[in-house]
Amino acid sequence: MTSTIVQGLDSLAHWRAALARDVQAFGVALHSQSLLEESEQATLTGLSERLKADKLVLAFVAEFSRGKSELINAIFFADTGRRVLPATPGRTTMCPVELCFDPKQPPLLSLLSIRTRLKELSLTDLRLLPDQWQQVPLDPQNPKSLAESLAAVTRTVRVSQEQASALGFWDPEVPDDNPAVGEDGLYEVPAWRHALINYPHPLLQRGLVVIDTPGLNAVGAEPELTLGLLPSAHAVVFVLGADTGVTKSDLRMWREHLGQASLERFVVMNKIDALADPLLKAEEVQNQIEQQRRQVAQTLEVPLARVYPVSARQALAARVENKPALLRTSRLQPLEDALSAQLMPRQQELLTQAAAVAVDQVRGAVLRRLGDRQRQQAEQLMELRGLRGKSGAKLRMLVERVETESGEFERCASRLVALRAVQLRQQKGVLASLKTEGVRYELSRLQAAMSARLLNLGARAAFEASMARLRESLAQSRADVEELRQMLQASFDQLNTEFGFTFVLDPMPAMQSHADELDTIERNYGRYLGFSQAWRMAAPGFAEQFRRMLQTKLELVFSTAAHELDRWGKTAQSQLEAQLHERRRSFVRRRESLQKVQLAAGELEQRIAEVQAQDEALSAAQAHVNRLATQVLELAKRGPAGLKAGRAGDPVQTAAAQTAAAQAAAQAAAQAAAQDRKQGEAQQIAA
Numbered sequence: 211m212t213s214t215i216v217q218g219l220d221s222l223a224h225w226r227a228a229l230a231r232d233v234q235a236f237g238v239a240l241h242s243q244s245l246l247e248e249s250e251q252a253t254l255t256g257l258s259e260r261l262k263a264d265k266l267v268l269a270f271v272a273e274f275s276r277g278k279s280e281l282i283n284a285i286f287f288a289d290t291g292r293r294v295l296p297a298t299p300g301r302t303t304m305c306p307v308e309l310c311f312d313p314k315q316p317p318l319l320s321l322l323s324i325r326t327r328l329k330e331l332s333l334t335d336l337r338l339l340p341d342q343w344q345q346v347p348l349d350p351q352n353p354k355s356l357a358e359s360l361a362a363v364t365r366t367v368r369v370s371q372e373q374a375s376a377l378g379f380w381d382p383e384v385p386d387d388n389p390a391v392g393e394d395g396l397y398e399v400p401a402w403r404h405a406l407i408n409y410p411h412p413l414l415q416r417g418l419v420v421i422d423t424p425g426l427n428a429v430g431a432e433p434e435l436t437l438g439l440l441p442s443a444h445a446v447v448f449v450l451g452a453d454t455g456v457t458k459s460d461l462r463m464w465r466e467h468l469g470q471a472s473l474e475r476f477v478v479m480n481k482i483d484a485l486a487d488p489l490l491k492a493e494e495v496q497n498q499i500e501q502q503r504r505q506v507a508q509t510l511e512v513p514l515a516r517v518y519p520v521s522a523r524q525a526l527a528a529r530v531e532n533k534p535a536l537l538r539t540s541r542l543q544p545l546e547d548a549l550s551a552q553l554m555p556r557q558q559e560l561l562t563q564a565a566a567v568a569v570d571q572v573r574g575a576v577l578r579r580l581g582d583r584q585r586q587q588a589e590q591l592m593e594l595r596g597l598r599g600k601s602g603a604k605l606r607m608l609v610e611r612v613e614t615e616s617g618e619f620e621r622c623a624s625r626l627v628a629l630r631a632v633q634l635r636q637q638k639g640v641l642a643s644l645k646t647e648g649v650r651y652e653l654s655r656l657q658a659a660m661s662a663r664l665l666n667l668g669a670r671a672a673f674e675a676s677m678a679r680l681r682e683s684l685a686q687s688r689a690d691v692e693e694l695r696q697m698l699q700a701s702f703d704q705l706n707t708e709f710g711f712t713f714v715l716d717p718m719p720a721m722q723s724h725a726d727e728l729d730t731i732e733r734n735y736g737r738y739l740g741f742s743q744a745w746r747m748a749a750p751g752f753a754e755q756f757r758r759m760l761q762t763k764l765e766l767v768f769s770t771a772a773h774e775l776d777r778w779g780k781t782a783q784s785q786l787e788a789q790l791h792e793r794r795r796s797f798v799r800r801r802e803s804l805q806k807v808q809l810a811a812g813e814l815e816q817r818i819a820e821v822q823a824q825d826e827a828l829s830a831a832q833a834h835v836n837r838l839a840t841q842v843l844e845l846a847k848r849g850p851a852g853l854k855a856g857r858a859g860d861p862v863q864t865a866a867a868q869t870a871a872a873q874a875a876a877q878a879a880a881q882a883a884a885q886d887r888k889q890g891e892a893q894q895i896a897a
Contacts, residue, residue, distance in 0.1 A: 214543070215285060216413060218550035219266065221850035222557060223416035229565060230261040232842045236569070239838055240576060243831060249777070249784045250572045257568040265310075266557055268549070269421040269440055271468060272449035273459050277480040279303050281449060281522035282420060284542060285549075286413050288529035292353050294411075295422065296361050303363050304400035306435055307422040309407045311414035317348035319359055320406040324367070324399060327377050332758040333404055333434040343406075350410055363405050368396035386458070434759055440467065441734055445474040445553055448510075452479040452519060455502055456509045464510055466737070474552070476516055478545060479506060483521040518545040558849045565846040571716060573839040575781075577832060579788060582712045584828045586796040591821045616797045622709050626786050629701050633694065637779045640690040643683055644772040646765040652676045653761050670739040677732045680764065681725060684771065688721040691775060698782055711789050716781055719774040727767050735760055 237254040240246040246254075272278040280297040287294040295303065305324075320343040326336060336342050346362060349355045374380035374397040380388045389397045414420075421439055440446060448468055450460055468475060482499055490498075499519050507514040521540040528537035537543070659672035695718045702713035738756060 214546040214550040218554040219416050225850040226261045233258045236838045245576045247784045249781045253568050265417045265419050267419045267443040269443035269446045271423045276449045277522045278449040284522045284525035303424045305402040307405045309420040315408045318408045319346040321402045322404040324403045365401040366398045367401045447476045449478045452482045453484045479519045482519045562846045578712045587825045636694045643687045644768045649764045724771045
């Protein structure tokens with residue numbers, strides 16, 4: 211029994227693989243005909259890589275013993291015929307776990323010691339330090355060995371109160387959340403800070419990433435979870451116990467870490483089978499479940515439709531034992547339908563938009579280039595036809611005119627060089643305002659302001675002031691980009707009018723999206739700088755991790771904005787260089803045609819025929835580019851539902867298959883180019 215979300219992921223993977231193949235074939239065909247500039251090749255390559263590497267991230271968050279791991283097993287891994295994640299009564303998964311698949315790595319469980327919290331290094335830093343992780347090989351073909359290996363995520367260690375406090379698990383201000391002290395006077399805490407499971411499950415190979423996050427302390431004590439992993443997830447599934455409802459710790463976790471409306475949130479009331487009562491009728495039990503569901507929705511202030519009663523244990527057993535009736539009793543299907551219906555279309559929409567923008571941009575640039583060649587061919591054809599019956603003096607006059615026009619064009623070329631220099635200078639100024647050094651300077655000011663105040667009081671005001679200055683810097687760069695755009699547009703219009711160029715300026719980068727991202731960062735990180743969170747910021751290592759995470763996020767915003775601007779500028783520069791080069795080639799061809807006719811009058815009709823053939827080849831190339839681009843865009847718009855089964859191939863296309871497809875496309879394009887070259891010099895120019 212395959213779940214709806216599994217089917218949705220499968221369809222999405224088929225569609226992404228097919229779309230990536232079409233994008234790759236589009237680029238190969240254009241490259242084989244020398245129609246692709248470097249910036250356009252980079253655009254298609256970036257789109258293709260995004261289609262291949264796109265991920266769907268689902269985060270499961272709950273307090274201990276809510277049955278969260280069992281729910282993950284039931285939704286994603288029931289086809290293995292057993293539990294992949296440990297899910298036995300009591301405390302199971304003790305540390306945050308990421309399940310994903312990287313084909314470059316073997317099946318592996320990587321464990322990060324809890325004591326790395328004392329080193330004041332963020333998870334981002336530690337991911338780059340493999341020697342800090344304990345690695346356990348996994349054998350996917352041996353279920354018993356696999357279960358034993360993954361059981362490592364349940365391990366704990368016993369530490370003193372001082373050590374528990376330093377690690378972030380004990381605080382006198384929140385005694386209810388502190389671990390219980392044992393007879394030996396020690397406290398039980400997780401042995402691991404984080405776990406990465408690289409597992410070749412088909413769903414993970416299709417781009418699914420599952421984040422399993424246990425316990426309030428595990429979430430709150432790790433800044434990267436609350437400020438990095440959870441906000442970046444496409445959806446968060448918050449798991450409660452149907453028998454307990456919303457407990458105090460559940461409500462605190464929800465309000466502190468999951469309450470922002472920007473997150474896509476689903477609430478699961480698990481363990482509804484625990485409400486079964488042999489003394490009550492089935493209808494009365496269902497009424498109790500619905501009453502609990504309404505109470506949960508009211509307490510968490512979410513729509514009732516977003517609260518799903520489920521029995522993960524029954525659902526897993528039903529799928530393992532193939533019992534449809536038990537699966538219906540578990541009520542898992544509505545949750546899976548909601549996840550599939552609300553997440554998959556959004557993923558497809560984002561990828562479709564990216565494909566449409568990239569392919570339309572490349573097609574427009576190539577068609578403009580072909581159109582400019584065709585216009586020059588038309589001028590040359592008119593010139594040659596006008597030579598019919600003309601004398602040698604007329605020919606010499608036309609040769610002199612070409613030389614004159616060529617000289618005038620070279621003077622125009624100096625203007626293009628000057629324009630390029632002005633553009634580079636202004637663009638360099640804009641990029642200077644987006645350098646990450648500005649972010650680091652602001653954070654150093656913020657850190658100094660925070661350290662100068664007792665208990666970090668007033669830190670929020672200092673933080674808001676720093677964010678305001680960064681937002682102002684981004685706004686200034688946006689104004690500078692607009693000034694650069696106006697200068698380029700005016701210059702392009704003038705050059706197009708005076709010299710017949712076809713310069714077209716692409717839309718400027720959408721800087722507003724980066725300003726919106728700054729607002730999101732300020733909203734998420736600012737929550738930790740209020741009075742209620744002062745105790746957490748005072749915890750050893752937390753403030754430093756907070757600063758590192760904030761710096762990483764802010765630098766990403768500014769570096770992304772700089773990258774987009776740089777790519778936009780290079781696209782404009784490539785037009786200048788390409789059309790300058792093409793115009794020079796045109797003068798060379800005109801001069802050679804006239805010189806050949808001068809030497810042998812009988813070659814006039816042959817040259818006219820060759821130029822006509824060139825024109826026809828250019829028209830055919832335009833049609834071919836349009837046909838390829840339309841094919842890619844139609845596939846993107848149809849989405850997984852419109853993908854023909856015969857085109858999808860394997861859901862996870864191997865590198866060998868991708869290479870074979872590219873080679874086949876290149877071979878076909880080369881054969882077509884060779885056939886064109888047989889028709890003469892014109893086909894060489896078009897191909």
